[in-house]
Amino acid sequence: MHESYHSIKPQRGAVNEVDVNGQKLNRNNKCGARAVRNRIYDPENGTSCHQCRQKRNVFRAACKNPGAGKPCLLKFCHSCLKNRYGEIAQEVDLLSDWMCPKCRGICNCSICMKQRGQQPTGRLARKSKARGFTSVSEMLCKESSEELELSNSADLPIKEHTSEKELVAGLSGEPDGINALKDDHVKSKKVKREIKEEIPFPTCMELTTILDIEFTQEDVGNVLQFLEFCRIFEKALDIKKEEPGAILRALRSGQNTLVVEFQTKLLNLIDSELESSPKTASDGKNSWLKVLEELTIASDLVLKDFPVDWLKKGNSGYCNLDMSNKLSLLNFICDEALGTLKLRKYMDEQNEIFAEEKKAAKTKVAEAKEKERSLKQKLKDEIAKPVISNEDSLSNSAHAALLAKIKSEAAEARAELIGAKGTMPKRNQCCETLRIEREYLDNNGKALWKLRSYNDDVFLLQDVKINDEDASEVDEKWFVYAPEQKEEVNKYISSRRV
Incomplete structure (x- = not known):
């Protein structure tokens, strides 16, 4: 929560301590609330932050770790969570299972550092930001303890009003400190990239069984292509649910009747635009093979590995x-x-239906975002009321109940937003009738798919290798991942995209 108190404005370069009524206080005065640099300290009514150990009337995120029958009672203020750990207090406080940095074993306050046998870090918030890190915790994780120790011993204590140029020069120890920091930042990004790229390609099994039918590896790609065609155009072509599987079984067993009937239906659709008479599956002038022969002649596609003059022999x-x-x-x-x-x-x-659904999904996400934003703001305003107002319009219990209600509504709004985002099409995704999108494609001809005709809850891997000497020779193999590997594959895709 941004701390802003318009009635308290200390002069530039001075540290003025005043009470809540605006009266100046001596530094030795420890009684009552006082304001220092737009912050209100209240040793009597304020609650302490575990990190900075200051008692102030500001919002603090409470740890939700139940422990071993002894719940954690620690709280962290907004400034410490953001600067030291890169977290937003209001957001984590809405989570029912949020654990504080101490419970996670990453607390870098002076007490916890000493308990772990490490030296206190001192003030590192500005230093971490200058080096391109989002928080002190991230910088501590990336830098070795030896490097950090040398850095701390070489650095002079940073004054409260140190300029950015002085800060950068002090950190680098050279006149060209800014360039040095940029180099460190670039190196840091490179290290992050290298770490993410270490995630190996997940192992998988060869895909040969589809709809409980065994196929050779060279046929799997054609089988999946046919099933996707039937799924997408089943309404337009009046394809029955079990028909594609029955056609594949007929092909596998050498029974041609169902296959020829399906092909004849498609050829009649193609030929109908030429206003010719309907074709049948029998030999003769109007045979379906006659239309097929005309298509193969007109098409640029050459059917490789087919016997010579097979069409001349009819059925x-x-x-x-x-x-x-x-x-x-x-x-x-x-x-x-x-x-x-x-x-x-x-x-x-x-495609028109898809566009309308996409528009509706965007509107739903925008409304959910606005609802969540409004509730968060309402929560902030309610939390700030005891601080900026002396009027006790609600009892403590009533106010706590109100805050709990708003938190619950905010959590519901967050869940609603996540659900709305789940209905949003992926970036640049188009209608399935136009194109089926891959989940991921790498530079080595490996593509990851999710096909609804097979099982859209598992990943399929298509591995395509092209002959360098003859580009028309393509070796294609398909593999399948187990359902429990879904998270592993998603993690790999995320690391490669970053």
Whole structure:
């Protein structure tokens, strides 16, 4: 909480101690509340901060650690939590499980440092900020104890009104102290990056079983592509829920009827725009293979590894194809269907719906943020009332109950905000009918996916290797992570993005 008391304005360069009524106090006067540099000290009614051990009438975050039947009673003021540990008192106080720095074993106050057999740090708030750290705790974690000891012995005590130039020069010990600090800051960032990049690529298992059907590694990619096509366009093409699995089982067992019927439906959709007569699965002038032949001739895509003149042999030529070729052909027809007016219209409709949902989600997040901000401000105002006002309009118990109610509402608002953010599409995410987004892609051809047609609660790894001599030769393998590896994979993705 920002400490601002408009009635108390000490002169520049002077330390004026006054009581709450504005009367000057001597330094030796220890009785009653007094103000020093816009801060009110109250030895009788104020509560002490564990870090600075000053009794002031300001908000303090209380530790929630229950301990072993003996709860922690320590409190930390806003200034100490922010400068020494990089935390906001009002925010952590809303958490039901927040533990203070002492309970976490990272407290750097003079008493705790001595108890751990270490030297007190002294004033390091300005020093840590000058070196690019967010808090004293972060600087202590990054710097070795030997370096810190040398730094402390070389530095002179910093005055309260030391200028920024003097501070920088004093820290570096050289005239060009600013450049030295910039170098330290760059090195610090580099060290952080190197530490994060040490997270190894999570191990995974080869993916060969989909819908309880066993496939070869070379076929897995085509199987997943077909399943995603059916999932996304099931309404537009009236695809039944169990139909994709039944088609794959038929392919696996060598039964062609279901597969040919599905392909014929797509080819009729493609051919309908040419106003031709519907094609059937039988041989003849209007055979589905005739349309397929026209598509392959017009398409830039060359169906590799297919037997020569297999189309000329009619249905028997198709039946003699192996499963890999049949899967490639199936996806080729699905891709051609995407260019039809029916599916393009469906894509446009779904994209409009997606845009409206995205807009609604943004509005919901904005409203949740405003609600949380309003409650936080209300909490700050209520906490500050006993300090800036002498009127006791509420009893202590009533005031405590009011604060507890606002805290509860603020916690609910926070949960509401997190839930609203969860409905927000990812950055630059578009409608699925236009493109399915990868979760992550590295520079070595490894892509992480979450596919709803397989299981959107697990990560899939696609490893693509291209032949340097012949770019048309691509080796693709798919792997799957166990559900319990979800957090591990997310951690790896976060470290690589940073």
